[in-house]
Amino acid sequence: MERRTTSTAIPTSALKIEALSNISASFEVFCLASGVEALAEMMDHDAQAICGPRHARGHERRAHRWGKTRGKIGFHGGKVEIERPRLRSFEGREQALPSWEAAISEDWLGKWAMNQMLINVSTRKFARSVRLPEGDVPAPMGSGLSKSAASRRFVALSAARMKEWVASDLSGLDLLVIQIDGIHMDEDLILVAAIGVDAKGDKHPLGLIEGATENAATVQALINNLIERGLDPAVPRLFIIDGAKALSKAINRNAIVDKVMEGEAVAAGQLLADGMFGTTKNLKVEPYDPEGARKLLAEAGYPDGFGLTIHSPNNRYVNDAKIAQAVAQMLTRVGIATRVETMPSATFFPQATDLKFSLMVLGWSSGTGEASSPLKALLATYNKDKGFGTANRGRYSNPRVDALLEEALATVDDPKREALLQRATELAINDTGIIPLHFQVNLWATRNGITYLPRTDENTLAHKFRPAAGK
Numbered sequence: 001m002e003r004r005t006t007s008t009a010i011p012t013s014a015l016k017i018e019a020l021s022n023i024s025a026s027f028e029v030f031c032l033a034s035g036v037e038a039l040a041e042m043m044d045h046d047a048q049a050i051c052g053p054r055h056a057r058g059h060e061r062r063a064h065r066w067g068k069t070r071g072k073i074g075f076h077g078g079k080v081e082i083e084r085p086r087l088r089s090f091e092g093r094e095q096a097l098p099s100w101e102a103a104i105s106e107d108w109l110g111k112w113a114m115n116q117m118l119i120n121v122s123t124r125k126f127a128r129s130v131r132l133p134e135g136d137v138p139a140p141m142g143s144g145l146s147k148s149a150a151s152r153r154f155v156a157l158s159a160a161r162m163k164e165w166v167a168s169d170l171s172g173l174d175l176l177v178i179q180i181d182g183i184h185m186d187e188d189l190i191l192v193a194a195i196g197v198d199a200k201g202d203k204h205p206l207g208l209i210e211g212a213t214e215n216a217a218t219v220q221a222l223i224n225n226l227i228e229r230g231l232d233p234a235v236p237r238l239f240i241i242d243g244a245k246a247l248s249k250a251i252n253r254n255a256i257v258d259k260v261m262e263g264e265a266v267a268a269g270q271l272l273a274d275g276m277f278g279t280t281k282n283l284k285v286e287p288y289d290p291e292g293a294r295k296l297l298a299e300a301g302y303p304d305g306f307g308l309t310i311h312s313p314n315n316r317y318v319n320d321a322k323i324a325q326a327v328a329q330m331l332t333r334v335g336i337a338t339r340v341e342t343m344p345s346a347t348f349f350p351q352a353t354d355l356k357f358s359l360m361v362l363g364w365s366s367g368t369g370e371a372s373s374p375l376k377a378l379l380a381t382y383n384k385d386k387g388f389g390t391a392n393r394g395r396y397s398n399p400r401v402d403a404l405l406e407e408a409l410a411t412v413d414d415p416k417r418e419a420l421l422q423r424a425t426e427l428a429i430n431d432t433g434i435i436p437l438h439f440q441v442n443l444w445a446t447r448n449g450i451t452y453l454p455r456t457d458e459n460t461l462a463h464k465f466r467p468a469a470g471k
Helices: 023-051 098-105 111-121 149-166 216-228 243-250 253-260 290-299 320-333 345-353 372-379 399-409 414-430
Strands: 002-011 063-075 078-089 175-186 189-198 203-210 238-241 265-267 306-313 336-343 362-364 434-443
Touching: 023 063, 023 078, 023 098, 023 111, 023 149, 063 098, 098 149, 111 149, 149 203, 175 216, 189 216, 203 216, 243 290, 243 320, 243 336, 243 434, 253 265, 253 320, 253 434, 306 320, 306 345, 320 336, 336 345, 362 372, 372 399, 372 414, 399 414, 414 434
Parallel strands: 175 238, 306 336
Antiparallel strands: 002 362, 002 434, 063 078, 175 189, 189 203, 265 434
């Protein structure tokens, strides 16, 4: 009897410091801040049009100001609270703000608006973008991007604020780390983004350009833009460019399955085996690509590689120590000199929980049978009070993943919940928050005449053994 349950994977904190949780999430917060400012300006204009200037009197006034309140608006699968003016008609009824109503009904802080803000603030323009007020880029026929004039004005105001931000002088920032990575807008459009971290740990979105991080000219153009705006090239800084992706490309999962696991495993590209609740067809097993790994390392500033240590238990998962040795050999072949330290699980897990390891072998079995289990434990932002990220020992964090997961956990409709879990999984895996290796095939052997139904939690329970049919 067999059951594919445990996913063996590597949390990739080795090349990602905690302050740089996720570059896409950082720019989305950047968009959110700009969008909130733009929406606040539009709502203030609404209030003035309805109530007139403050303290003014006149027959054209239709309502009066009634303080402020907070309302929730959708933002990438979750909700954010925004302060807005409150108006009352002279008859005592609540007076709607047109901008607020349109923002909710047209999803102004949804993916469409976020993408348009980023596209229109990058250093190049795209034919796929919508025409904004005073813009120069028409939308193609049949693009499906028809939005109201108010929403286009909202995007234009938000992008204008972002342009001021990303064109600002950088000479006054004490930046210690700069990460450059790609933001996937759709299948054939990538923006390369730069984000800096200062001595206090604060993150600063720095710039955007069209292209891919695999293109050295694109990355160099972005760096040149930062230098023109005051970034001193003579100051030593840590640059991080697609490092974790290099690790994933360097690992030959099929070789691990065939040689280490002797065929009793299945190569993994996501958190659960195909067919389980929350798996997605959009994630495939990462192809073995050592040349691609070397290229990414070179462009990340490590043409000669670097050194690291993989830690692993030696008595918890099937062939766990051998898996660590195999991965170490593969990483070493692309220039990452890798040591292995293994220990009993009783020693390993307390140290892993104390964040003593930068790269480690871990496994997870979904007792619930759906993707919410590994997402909540392995990839949700660590939050002791919520019980999230309890096994997130790489401290990966993406607010979008968290929002999708929380919504999924509160959703009883199965198709809707599965769609939310699929999207959260895609985001986390594409961020390389963890590197899936394989699903081990668990084996139970019984004597003739006895049956046992395999369990996803890997437990073997004596009272679950049954006589075979007809025995």
